[in-house]
Amino acid sequence: MRFKPQVHLPRCITKWFPAAIWRMPEENKTVYLTFDDGPIPGVTPWVLKLLREHHIKATFFVVGENVFRHPEIFEQMIEEGHAVGNHTYHHLQGLKSGNLTYYKDIEKANELIGSNLFRPPHGWLKQAQYHFLSQKYKIIMWDVISCDYNRNITKEEVLNNVTGFVRPGSIITFHDSLKAESHLRWALPRAIEFLKAEGYEFGKIEFPKTRRLYATPFIQRIRKIRNNLRQLRRWA
DSSP, X not given: OOOOTTTSOOHHHHTTSTTSBSBOOOSXXXXXXXXXXXXXXXXXXXXXXXXXXXXXXXXXXXOHHHHHHOHHHXXXXXXXXXXXXXXXXXXXXXXXXXXXXXXXXXXXXXXHHOOSEEOOGGGOOOHHHHHHHTTTSEEBOOSEEOOTTOTTSOHHHHHHHXXXXXXXXXXXXXXXXXXXXXXXXXXXXXXXXXXXXXXXXXXXXXXXXXXXXXXXXXXXXXXXXXXXXXXHHHHO
């Protein structure tokens, strides 16, 4: 496989987030199409129509603010059998955000989305954020990024990023955004046709909802103080 870290990250990077999902099981020749940043009118409905025509189920990592603005498109995703995941409420980048601000933004989004899947915008997370969020969410990264958002590359390069790096179990990332729309409309249908011709099947990403947020050391200290105060009140 060629070396192109902006499309496929090497193991020396992915190992820093060992509990994150970078690739699904490779036993079957299945790939997993994912779409970030929607729902966006004009773009997301076109993606849904294309997937419907090809009988493909995919996974959409949606931005809470966009779900609030366009709930009818979000409901269409659900009704058509796709999986959805949390992509924060304001598309915050973890490295540029305070931890508490970041967690609150994610939980605000999840009040609308209701998913145990989470993908950090741009894949950027502090280690503390990664460990905290891993207790409640399955963090879904990627095996292949199409780079459809990059206006400095051609639509042919976007397609080649997918066809050149895909393998069984690949999680492939596209963007149903205005920024990516031009590349997406050209590359996505051709990528689907290529994958079908190569004998790939398509799946959506799902995990049982059994994980919970753990109590951070700070929260544990607060609980201990509260318990001590309760004891003092009983003795008073």
